[in-house]
Amino acid sequence: xxxxxxxxxxxxxxxxxxxxxxxxxxxxxxxxxxxxxxxxxxxxxxxxxxxxxxxxxxxxxxxxxxxxxxxxxxxxxxxxxxxxxxxxxxxxxxxxxxxxxxxxxxxxxxxxxxxxxxxxxxxxxxxxxxxxxxxxxxxxxxxxxxxxxxxxxxxxxxxxxxxxxxxxxxxxxxxxxxxxxxxxxxxxxxxxxxxxxxxxxxxxxxxxxxxxxxxxxxxxxxxxxxxxxxxxxxxxxxxxxxxxxxxxxxxxxxxxxxxxxxxxxxxxxxxxxxxxxxxxxxxxxxxxxxxxxxxxxxxxxxxxxxxxxxxxxxxxxxxxxxxxxxxxxxxxxxxxxxxxxxxxxxxxxxxxxxxxxxxxxxxxxxxxxxxxxxxxxxxxxxxxxxxxxxxxxxxxxxxxxxxxxxxxxxxxxxxxxxxxxxxxxxxxxxxxxxxxxxxxxxxxxxxxxxxxxxxxxxxxxxxxxxxx
Ligand code: ARG
Numbered sequence: 001x002x003x004x005x006x007x008x009x010x011x012x013x014x015x016x017x018x019x020x021x022x023x024x025x026x027x028x029x030x031x032x033x034x035x036x037x038x039x040x041x042x043x044x045x046x047x048x049x050x051x052x053x054x055x056x057x058x059x060x061x062x063x064x065x066x067x068x069x070x071x072x073x074x075x076x077x078x079x080x081x082x083x084x085x086x087x088x089x090x091x092x093x094x095x096x097x098x099x100x101x102x103x104x105x106x107x108x109x110x111x112x113x114x115x116x117x118x119x120x121x122x123x124x125x126x127x128x129x130x131x132x133x134x135x136x137x138x139x140x141x142x143x144x145x146x147x148x149x150x151x152x153x154x155x156x157x158x159x160x161x162x163x164x165x166x167x168x169x170x171x172x173x174x175x176x177x178x179x180x181x182x183x184x185x186x187x188x189x190x191x192x193x194x195x196x197x198x199x200x201x202x203x204x205x206x207x208x209x210x211x212x213x214x215x216x217x218x219x220x221x222x223x224x225x226x227x228x229x230x231x232x233x234x235x236x237x238x239x240x241x242x243x244x245x246x247x248x249x250x251x252x253x254x255x256x257x258x259x260x261x262x263x264x265x266x267x268x269x270x271x272x273x274x275x276x277x278x279x280x281x282x283x284x285x286x287x288x289x290x291x292x293x294x295x296x297x298x299x300x301x302x303x304x305x306x307x308x309x310x311x312x313x314x315x316x317x318x319x320x321x322x323x324x325x326x327x328x329x330x331x332x333x334x335x336x337x338x339x340x341x342x343x344x345x346x347x348x349x350x351x352x353x354x355x356x357x358x359x360x361x362x363x364x365x366x367x368x369x370x371x372x373x374x375x376x377x378x379x380x381x382x383x384x385x386x387x388x389x390x391x392x393x394x395x396x397x398x399x400x401x402x403x404x405x406x407x408x409x410x411x412x413x414x415x416x417x418x419x420x421x422x423x424x425x426x427x428x429x430x431x432x433x434x435x436x437x438x439x440x441x442x443x444x445x446x447x448x449x450x451x452x453x454x455x456x457x458x459x460x461x462x463x464x465x466x467x468x
Pocket of ligand 1: 321
């Protein structure tokens with residue numbers, strides 16, 4: 001029997017039931033739904049819609065239901081369509097007639113909006129924490145040997161030598177923006193929809209501000225119709241994860257390249273690679289490949305929700321139930337990718353000699369010769385042309401670039417640039433890649449990371465991190 005049987009003469013078609021039941025996936029919301037219901041009960045007591053005794057009975061029943069879920073002994077009844085109805089049904093069994101008062105001045109429309117906000121609020125902190133752990137790993141791997149260098153690429157063509165710390169740091173900086181975005185999404189979503197009812201609020205004397213404060217929201221909704229129909233926070237979360245996924249995918253692609261025989265810059269630990277069922281010599285970078293591939297579903301999940309939302313008339317429509325599976329899927333998979341990538345970088349052996357040999361490619365010093373000429377007062381365009389001509393001569397004649405430079409009177413005094421360590425040291429400008437510029441970046445990084453830890457602690461995160 002459904003909760004709305006009063007109005008209906010026949011029961012639901014089984015095809016409708018199978019299409020619409022959401023319990024199999026939305027049971028993941030049980031804790032946050034119960035948090036919302038506890039606040040709702042206290043709000044009803046405050047508003048004198050429940051006696052203090054009735055309130056205690058309902059809270060005790062909610063506690064019991066939560067414990068049943070925690071212990072894995074909650075039994076779904078055949079008529080439990082979604083997590084909200086399952087919990088209310090069980091509360092009513094446990095609390096007797098008082099159970100019938102739980103849903104006073106509430107609709108599943110404001111209830112589900114509240115529950116999902118509470119759920120996402122916690123999930124965002126969890127994801128942000130894992131992103132910060134990965135970013136810190138990237139920085140730590142770089143700083144563990146700040147001398148190592150490799151070619152920096154543009155168009156995947158060797159461009160200039162860069163420090164490994166600087167290169168990995170580039171990924172870490174992108175991740176700090178992802179963390180900031182996740183925390184900003186959290187800040188924006190922190191508004192309670194509870195009390196909006198089905199669409200228009202209620203004539204019963206509840207105070208949405210009271211329940212908002214009990215649940216730790218910054219404030220209550222201003223417009224009941226907006227409150228029940230707004231899933232911007234889910235879309236934002238899916239976007240944040242999609243863009244984060246794009247960053248992780250770039251890193252994955254790079255690891256695939258670095259671990260190929262053609263590059264040979266890095267080797268990954270056995271625990272983070274797989275073998276081949278047929279080819280005995282294979283060692284495959286599956287974590288990196290899956291990091292790259294999972295981003296397809298992150299983008300798909302965002303797209304799917306945006307399409308669901310775009311045609312909806314105000315206010316609640318059942319379409320909104322389709323927010324959950326993309327959300328759960330993205331949250332689950334981003335966590336898997338973040339943790340596995342972190343372990344992968346920790347397990348990585350950087351092949352210094354191979355990477356340095358690639359970066360010592362003499363042509364990569366061409367810009368440094370031009371810059372030395374600029375220091376003598378030569379206009380840059382002229383210097384570029386002069387060095388370009390030497391590059392052309394080297395390519396045409398097959399003589400090494402060093403030899404050509406040594407034999408060109410205007411350039412012969414700059415042979416020191418062919419020492420990559422020397423060219424790295426000569427890059428001193430802010431944010432440049434080199435050991436002289438590095439301490440400034442590292443110091444800024446550690447300040448930004450400390451600030452992100454502080455922001456995470458402020459929103460109840462960083463606890464797992466501290467004990468991990
Ligand atoms: N499972 C539903 C959802 O996720 C709960 C709200 C249902 N409300 C309704 N009026 N049918 O959106």
